[in-house]
Amino acid sequence: MRPLSIRARVLYLAIVFAVLLVGSVTLATYFFVADGMASSAQNTTWRLTRLASQAVAKATTTAKLQAASEGLFGEDREQEAFRLLMRTVPDLFTVGAVEEGAFALYVQDADESQFRLVWFSDDRAVVDDADGLVQTLSDRQPLQTGPVDRDLLTGMFTRADLGKYIVHVPLDLPDNMAGVIDVVYLPTREEGILDSARSPMFIVGVFAMMIAVLMMQVIMGWVLSLVDNVRTAADSVDAGQLDVRLPEEGEHEIADLAKSLNALIDRLRRRAEAQTRFVADASHELATPVAGIRGYVNILRAWGAEDPAMREEAIAAIDRESRRMARLCSDLLSMIRSEGVLDFRNVRYDINAASREVLAGAATRYIDRNLEFVGPDEGPLWLYGDPDRIEEALAILVDNSCKYTEAGGRVQLATRRHRDRVIVEVSDTGIGIPEKDLSSIFERFYRSDASRSQETGGFGLGLPIAKHIIDASGGMIWVRSKVGSGTTFTISLSRNRAKEPKE
Ligand SMILES: Nc1ncnc2c1ncn2[C@@H]1O[C@H](COP(=O)(O)OP(=O)(O)OP(=O)(O)O)[C@@H](O)[C@H]1O
Ligand SMILES: [Mg+2]
Numbered sequence: 001m002r003p004l005s006i007r008a009r010v011l012y013l014a015i016v017f018a019v020l021l022v023g024s025v026t027l028a029t030y031f032f033v034a035d036g037m038a039s040s041a042q043n044t045t046w047r048l049t050r051l052a053s054q055a056v057a058k059a060t061t062t063a064k065l066q067a068a069s070e071g072l073f074g075e076d077r078e079q080e081a082f083r084l085l086m087r088t089v090p091d092l093f094t095v096g097a098v099e100e101g102a103f104a105l106y107v108q109d110a111d112e113s114q115f116r117l118v119w120f121s122d123d124r125a126v127v128d129d130a131d132g133l134v135q136t137l138s139d140r141q142p143l144q145t146g147p148v149d150r151d152l153l154t155g156m157f158t159r160a161d162l163g164k165y166i167v168h169v170p171l172d173l174p175d176n177m178a179g180v181i182d183v184v185y186l187p188t189r190e191e192g193i194l195d196s197a198r199s200p201m202f203i204v205g206v207f208a209m210m211i212a213v214l215m216m217q218v219i220m221g222w223v224l225s226l227v228d229n230v231r232t233a234a235d236s237v238d239a240g241q242l243d244v245r246l247p248e249e250g251e252h253e254i255a256d257l258a259k260s261l262n263a264l265i266d267r268l269r270r271r272a273e274a275q276t277r278f279v280a281d282a283s284h285e286l287a288t289p290v291a292g293i294r295g296y297v298n299i300l301r302a303w304g305a306e307d308p309a310m311r312e313e314a315i316a317a318i319d320r321e322s323r324r325m326a327r328l329c330s331d332l333l334s335m336i337r338s339e340g341v342l343d344f345r346n347v348r349y350d351i352n353a354a355s356r357e358v359l360a361g362a363a364t365r366y367i368d369r370n371l372e373f374v375g376p377d378e379g380p381l382w383l384y385g386d387p388d389r390i391e392e393a394l395a396i397l398v399d400n401s402c403k404y405t406e407a408g409g410r411v412q413l414a415t416r417r418h419r420d421r422v423i424v425e426v427s428d429t430g431i432g433i434p435e436k437d438l439s440s441i442f443e444r445f446y447r448s449d450a451s452r453s454q455e456t457g458g459f460g461l462g463l464p465i466a467k468h469i470i471d472a473s474g475g476m477i478w479v480r481s482k483v484g485s486g487t488t489f490t491i492s493l494s495r496n497r498a499k500e501p502k503e
Contacts, residue, residue, distance in 0.1 A: 007220060014216035018209040026205045030156055030197075037194055038150060038162055041187035045165040048101040049142055049183045053169050055092045056181060059085055064174055081174035089119050104182040106133055107173065115180070125184045127166055133180045136168040143168045146184075155194035162187045162194075226254040230261060242269040281445040285328055285459055289321040296321070331461045335444075344472060346497060349387035350380035351422055355413045358394040362411070366402040374412040381415055383422050383495040385473050390493070393466040393477075397426040397489045400462060404487070405430030420495050427488035433481040441479070442467045 004012075060081075067081035093103045102125035106115040115133050120126050129145055136143045147163025154161050165185040173179045229247055236244045242265060246258035296314040304311045352375075359375040394413065401411040409429040416423050433441060437448040445460040470477045474494050481487035 018212035037190035078175035160191040160194035292321040345386040372410040396462040401428035432483035
């Protein structure tokens with residue numbers, strides 16, 4: 001099965017996220033409202049309780065006064081007061097704010113064993129709770145017994161039901177009777193509010209979910225369109241178009257990615273251009289000896305049979321040109337090899353010993369040039385790197401000094417320590433390099449005019465190879481020269497263990 005696309009994943013995620021977020025916000029809002037309604041019902045219940053006990057107390061006093069005014073005394077007065085009170089009770093609870101509740105009046109029997117329901121405002125007020133009545137009288141204070149365990153989600157999906165609020169209130173009645181008035185409040189008003197909030201809450205919730213999903217999709221669409229631009233550009237690069245540029249506008253991660261990719265494309269383009277230039281230069285360099293050989297072959301064909309001197313000269317020239325080609329091929333190979341980074345070692349070696357070896361090699365090769373070779377004669381100077389590669393670079397420099405110095409001149413290799421670096425100087429008393437050429441001599445196939453005219457037969461590959469080796473070893477190379485008096489190449493190398501070689 002094909003894995004889900006990012007767009008589909010984000011859509012699912014957005015839906016889950018929206019449901020969770022909107023769901024929890026709705027739920028929290030609902031609990032908040034439901035809790036408010038419950039406490040409002042609670043407040044109403046206690047208000048009714050206060051009103052009821054005040055009304056009964058007032059009516060009791062009135063009844064007692066009226067009984068007294070009728071000229072009754074003792075037991076008779078108390079009984080009359082009780083009777084008068086019982087008569088006024090129904091009126092007490094049918095006026096004003098008290099109407100909100102339902103009430104029932106219980107009177108305890110003389111033997112204190114049973115409660116008698118003497119009056120109730122309506123059926124809602126009759127709750128069967130004999131134990132509660134007994135406890136109320138023994139505690140002598142109001143006792144709330146309802147509602148029991150309110151359903152937490154009431155009104156969320158079904159009609160709201162906040163329960164029945166019940167308070168038993170103890171009463172002192174005339175004639176030494178004890179009674180309890182039950183105050184019952186049915187919170188229909190609060191339940192109505194909860195019920196009326198249900199539909200709007202549902203509609204707002206669904207809308208909020210849809211908006212959240214839509215917004216996420218819009219944002220995702222924008223991000224994916226940016227990614228699509230990057231992909232299109234990558235496809236073009238794949239098709240060989242290295243001049244594409246990705247749009248870098250904006251301050252976001254995709255723009256950063258585009259910048260990195262643009263840098264990568266630039267690097268690829270520069271490398272491709274360098275390669276093209278290199279191949280063009282190399283074939284141009286090869287074309288010269290090939291043209292020479294073909295010319296001499298034609299000479300041989302035309303005059304070779306008759307003119308032995310001409311034949312010898314042509315054969316010698318063909319020999320020279322083919323050697324030159326062979327050398328160029330070997331230089332090209334060594335150049336390509338030097339660009340590989342894998343075979344750079346990192347070992348401890350003595351640069352003075354390496355320098356002496358390089359000089360000794362050059363001295364045997366240029367034995368007929370009558371040059372003076374001066375090398376470092378002090379003890380070991382240790383540093384880290386690849387001794388073979390560094391010797392190769394030094395050999396290139398010493399080779400140039402030998403080639404571009406007149407007979408009797410001097411070629412010197414000196415080393416010294418400078419802080420945590422080693423400085424190596426290859427100097428000569430040769431022909432020097434013209435100032436205009438100094439910036440170009442490290443480029444491939446570059447040769448100054450003076451050396452072109454010379455019979456030294458180089459290709460302009462030595463210095464680029466040397467520079468690559470020094471760069472890859474974490475070092476630096478620079479040159480000072482004066483036409484007619486000599487040239488000094490200076491190399492600075494770190495003495496410490498080198499980091500990963502650079503590309
Ligand atoms: N010590 C030097 N004295 C005078 N000119 C130099 C010296 N070293 C380098 N050059 C100049 O720099 C050019 C480039 O040197 P490089 O070593 O790259 O090539 P090359 O010596 O001409 O050929 P190759 O080294 O490939 O055989 C030389 O052609 C020469 O003009
Ligand atoms: Mg050279």
